[in-house]
Amino acid sequence: MSKRSQGTMKTVALNKLVGTFITGVCAGVILLTSLPASAQLDPDEALKSLVVADGLEISLFAAEPDLRNPTSIDVDAQGRVWVLEAANYRLFNQSIEDKKGDRIRILEDTNGDGNCDKATTFYQDPSLQAPLGIAVLGDRVYVCQSPDLFYLEDTDNDGVADKKTVILTGFKGVDHDHAIHGIQFGPDGFLYMSVGDQGLDVTDKSGDRVFTSRGGKYQAATVLRTDMEGMHLEILASNMRNPYEPTVDSFGNVYISDNDDDGNEQTRINYVFEGGDYGYWNEGTGGRRSGNKRLDEIHWNTDRAGTMPTMLKTGFGSPTGLMVYDGAALPDRLRGTLIHSDAGPGHIRSYRPVPDGAGFSAEMEVLVSSPEDSWFRPSDVTAGPDASIFIADWYDAGVGGHRMVDANQGRIYRLTRKGESNKYLVPSVDLKSDAGLRKAFLSPNKAVRYLAHQSASQPSNADLLLNLFRGSDAIETARAFWLLVQNDEHRNAVIREALNDKRPEIRVMAVRGLSRFVPHSESDIAKAMSDSDPAVRRQVLLEMAFSNRSTQPQFASHGDAGTYDDWLATLQREYDGEDRFYREALGIAAEGHDNAAKRLLAEHEDAPWDSRVAGLALQYHTPDLFAPAMKTVEDDALPFGVRESALRAIDAIGGDDAGAYIVARAKDSGDQEVQALAFDLLTRNQGDTWRKAMNANDLDGYIGSEITNGKSTPETLAFIRELRREGLLPSLIENVTAASTTVLDRIEILKTIGSVISRGDFERYEECIGKLLPLLESENEEIHARTFGAITQTRGTHTRNVLGDYLVETNRPRTLRLRAVRTLSNTKLGSRKLLDLANDESIPDDILFNVADTLRSVKFESIRAEAIQLLPPEESRDGAPLPPLGQLLRKRGDPDNGKELFFIEEKASCSRCHSIASDGPDIGPNLGKIGEKLSRQAIFESILNPNAGISHEYQPWIIDTKSEEGLMGYIRFENARILELIDSAGLTTSIPIADITAREKSTISVMPSGLAAGMTEQDLVDLVAFLNTLE
Incomplete structure (x- = not known):
């Protein structure tokens, strides 16, 4: 075994998943203790697992203990690799790893054999914490770490930095993934970098203030340029989400990758237009557009004039470093291409920009992948003086979400032409001839x-x-x-x-x-x-x-x-x-x-008008x-495309x-294409853009009349669902209960009613719900289920009584009875209702385990304590304690059974919140590519400890209103008028902003703890095996 492979692992902190998983005695929560951390493969084995494209070879240059957790690298003129480390990563989420601070390491191959044999620390300081960008330029080492852009110098030439100069400050996102990162030197002599959607408020050395703001001219994430001294800072483009590193080709073209809302397969490569808006936040409001975020027009607002089109959608990923390769050491097809690291699927890719009108398009080629080792997490790429490419590998079970599993490993690989010697011969630099x-x-x-x-x-x-x-x-x-x-x-x-x-x-x-x-x-x-x-x-x-x-x-x-x-x-x-x-x-x-x-x-x-004039009219509007x-x-x-542009204008x-x-136009059913487009336009931004117009021109009156007369259309029902037009409930109720309504229409209308009833006091909907109750006796299963779903969208004394009565009736569908349990558990009064039923011994045996498990993990402390006394927890579904994670990882699972478990309500029930396709529930992140993003170990850990790493878009909040305290969920949508909160049962609360009295972030994930208690040990292994196949 090589020297690199013999590095001993340190113990990682508790919240970094060092421990044996056991079922806790407190609130049924799974606790973690004393499991030694270990990677999937040692460095030499990890190298063997890498797959490279034709004409290429890859070798291992360095690994732990010479480096750990590399976030960004650069290679100096002497061929030494400079590494930014992030062991102290996201201290709000885990304990500090090294009190001396993070390090900048210099890795050197002194004998030219292609292997690092000398590793030194250039800089370590408690203030250095997970920096995200480095550029070694002459005697300066530029570093990006919010709130600063600074450079370090070694003034006495002892190999250790002794002078630090901050040139710009005010970059937001301190200790955050969406901060300043990815600095590069451009051919024009300027520095290029990016800042994630945490934003910036910087005054440059000339006194100009450069800033972003929600709804302002520049918002969300930006691409920046400055001179070497920070005299003049410029925003080149804005409104991305989290672009990691801009790169500039020799001609001044700037390219950058951008990350999506996690799991929506919308990561992208952008060609940067000076002054371009890239569509992440809505223009003017700074909000996010609701709807299916797997669609370009929803995720990036690409159907809006003023939003830049995407050069290349790369789909699922966690994109990181980007470079332009101008060398000749690799196969000729790679010269002039973009080389990109994506830590999500574990890929190194190339893209050749191809002129496409006034912009560029591109296709991708995967250069390096690791299908057998999902810990391969490439975080950066850069060219050495010999034109080989160096690759930094974060090496971890997962990436992003302010979470890591391991703090002590990291690798540097070197990509060369196939068949050439692995020797690393650094050309001398002669600046005199x-x-x-x-x-x-x-x-x-x-x-x-x-x-x-x-x-x-x-x-x-x-x-x-x-x-x-x-x-x-x-x-x-x-x-x-x-x-x-x-x-x-x-x-x-x-x-x-x-x-x-x-x-x-x-x-x-x-x-x-x-x-x-x-x-x-x-x-x-x-x-x-x-x-x-x-x-x-x-x-x-x-x-x-x-x-x-x-x-x-x-x-x-x-x-x-x-x-x-x-x-x-x-x-x-x-x-x-x-x-x-x-x-x-x-x-x-x-x-x-x-x-x-x-x-x-x-x-x-x-x-x-033709398409040219209509397009310009849309653009200028x-x-x-x-x-x-x-x-x-x-x-x-005229062609519909021309008419469409005109209406959009x-x-x-x-x-x-x-x-x-x-x-x-929405009222004109004689022109169905234009009518459908009109409804789509009215729906945007939760209807706020045209709310006044809809009310002033009695759109609800028209729709209500159409529904009452049995003329509802998919467009009108979708419009009602999306905007929750409560005023149309009477018409919907009248139509859904009419004897003449077909089964299929009744199902669609019930779906709409369920969406319209924004959860609130039951009294607001008492009359409506009372009329729906007879449909619970329908022999049609879907009508029964949809009716039940509508009822669960309300809250109040009557609803609690209806749900309480329902869940104890064993002749009712068990899946819906369990849904009643979850619905009740999301409020304090509902949880009390469940506890009262348990005290009275009214809970049927077939759901007692589920009720007990639910009550022991509710967020209401007093009820949780009573539940633990009344309903002591079992160790697992089959009574056996879970073994250590290491043993779970060695067990083989059955993906087919795991898939079944994913969709079974009374067991894993993952499909209630997560989708693995392009549509389905969005209570939690889409898991269609989870096998690429997380290793088996990380998937186990996400199930057993969901609070360890929470996706940014699913950040839980606790909100108090004038009428109720302790509403918990993630914010799906918010503007100046209303906030929509989705809880762990998938129920949506529409809360007027004026009614909110307090709000605070929660560290408790909307995903419930204790999920493994509903499965056997083998069930859990099978479920992870299935999730691991989703790529």
């Missing part, structure tokens, strides 16, 4: 390139740069360009040469340089505006909009409105009606310039476009007239 400087300047390693950049910027090297710029290799041209364009003597000539280059990527770059570093010439801009390539014209639009920054010369004077509007009109004529990237660029440039819409109208005053948009919607001779224009018009 032209040949040496050229070689360093073209290095794929950022640290070497930085040194060359500094040296080549000297005036004496201008001729070398000009030779590179005029060469045939586009990357050489690009890298030389960024220095020459910042040279007073050469910038104008270089810009003009670049604008006339045959390669579009060089011409796009020229526009960027023209905007940022060169006082503009109108002839140069005219040249770019008339370019045949849409990407060049797109960049002109973006620079027009983005050029009024204080850090740069103005590209297009906003004071000269006529010139700006002329340019915009010229560029808008080039829109082809299809290119979404180009259309969004027009929208960014047109912001604050209403003349763009007026010119559009003037040019098409009498002609019917100014009031001037309202009348012609109405005319277009009503012209049924009216929706975006807003105002009372627009609202009245959309409601009118």
Whole structure:
């Protein structure tokens, strides 16, 4: 066994799952004690488990004990690997691992055999806690750790940092995954980084305040750029969720990965538009859109003009490091691609950006995976001076959610061309000769390139740069360009040469340089505006909009409105009606310039709209476009796509007239496509956008009349369900109880009634529920179940009595009786009702175990204590104690039986809260890819201790209102008017904001503890075996 494999494991803290799982005697909660932590595979075995793509080989460079928990890496010009560690990870969630603080490690291969043989600590300090970005640039080591961006220096050359300089502060997300991370040096000499949706409020060294705010111009997560000293900080793009690391190619194109709401298979690669909005939070409100978050238009608002389209959806994942590979050591197909680490499925992937109109598209290739070892969690990638790729592996059972299982392991791998020696031969850096400087300047390693950049910027090297710029290799041209364009003597000539280059990527770059570093010439801009390539014209639009920054010369004077509007009109004529990237660029440039819409109208005053004009109208959506948009919607001779854009434009224009018009279209059943779209638009943002219009134009009256007359449609019922239109309950009740209503219609209406009844005092719905009770006697099982479901959505004395009577009737379906138990247990009075029934010995034997287990784990302490005395816990369902986790992991499970358990209500009952498909319940995270995201050990731990790691989107809250205390669940939706809370039974409470008296975060997961007590030991193993197959 290698030295790396012999490193002994430390004991991990209790809440990091060191312990034997036993059934506790307190409230039936599973406790953890004294299990030694162990990884799935030692480093050498883990290496053997890795699968690499054709033409590649992978080797192990370093492992524990030389490093632990690497979050980010960089490789310096000497070939040493610098590692940020995060042993003290999320201290609000677990105890501190190392009181001396986290470390920055330097790993070195001194003999060139491809293995680390020297490991030292460059920096360790109690203030260093789970940093998330590193860039080694000359004698500075830049580090990202909220709230700061700082650099470290070793001023006495002893290999240990002795000076720390904070250049920017105010990044939010301290001790949080969604903070500042992923710093990279760009070809322009600037630093690029990102901040997650915790946001920032930073004042840069020039005194400019740069900040995000909910509903503001910049919100959620951002991509940032700054100079090396922090004098000028800029937001390039915003409204992502948690982009981990931006990367910049030689031409100035910025790419970044973005994480989704966990489990929704919406992780993505974005091409960054300067000024782009990427759609995570709703425009203006800062809320999240409700609905099926597996749909692009729901998750990222991609159906809204003003939201950037996605370059590539990568699906399930926890995306981390990203780089552009410009080296030649790997197979030729990888040169110029993005190399990406995704810790969720455990993949290293490549993507080649392919021009797609004014933007890019891409396809993915998996370069490295580990199907046999789910602990492989790649956290970063970077190129060494020899052009090999180094990969950091967090190595853990899970990733994200502010949770880790292991604190002492971590690996660094090295990816090379297949068949070549594993030796790590670091080229020397020669900055004095032209040949040496050229070689360093073209290095794929950022640290070497930085040194060359500094040296080549000297005036004496201008001729070398000009030779590179005029060469045939586009990357050489690009890298030389960024220095020459910042040279007073050469910038104008270089810009003009670049604008006339045959390669579009060089011409796009020229526009960027023209905007940022060169006082503009109108002839140069005219040249770019008339370019045949849409990407060049797109960049002109973006620079027009983005050029009024204080850090740069103005590209297009906003004071000269006529010139700006002329340019915009010229560029808008080039829109082809299809290119979404180009259309969004027009929208960014047109912001604050209403003349763009007026010119559009003037040019098409009498002609019917086509897809081009309709698309521009949607993008601009100014009031001037309202009348012609109405005319277009009503012209049924036009393609529906054109009419759709016109109605969406009216929706975006807003105002009372627009609202009245959309409601009118919803009432027009003669045009079903437009009617369906109108209902969809009215439903957005929980109906808040058009609530006034719906009420003023009596939409409920129309729908109620249609329902009463038996003319309900899927669109109207979906609308009622989504917005919970309580005023329509009488019509729904009348229709559902009518003898003429078909079984299928009755089922759909009952589903709608259940959604409409926002849980509250029963008295609000007493009359309605009273009319439904006879349907509980229906012989149709689904009608019976739907009726019962509607009743459980209410709360009050009468409902508690109905549910209490129901659960003791053994002739009723057992699954529904158990649902009655869960419903009652979610309130203090309901829990008391259950306890009273137990005291009276009224609980039938077939559900007594379930009632007892439920009462022992309710959140109401006094009731829980009484329940433990009255109904002492059993050790497990079959009376046997659970063995240690290590033994559980060695047992083989039956996935088929596990699948059955997943869906059985009285056992695991996972399917009550979790879906494994694209639809289904969303009380808890979707588990369709859980086998990729978590190892078997982590799945066991999530079931046995659900409070250890809670997904951000399912953060539980305890809310007190004027009428009730202790409402618990996660917030599904919130705006200025209302908050929706979903509890562990899946019941939704709609709470007026004005009624809330207190709220606080809870550390208790909505997922109940003690789930294993409802299963045998083998059941638990089988369930985990099934979940582990979900990939």
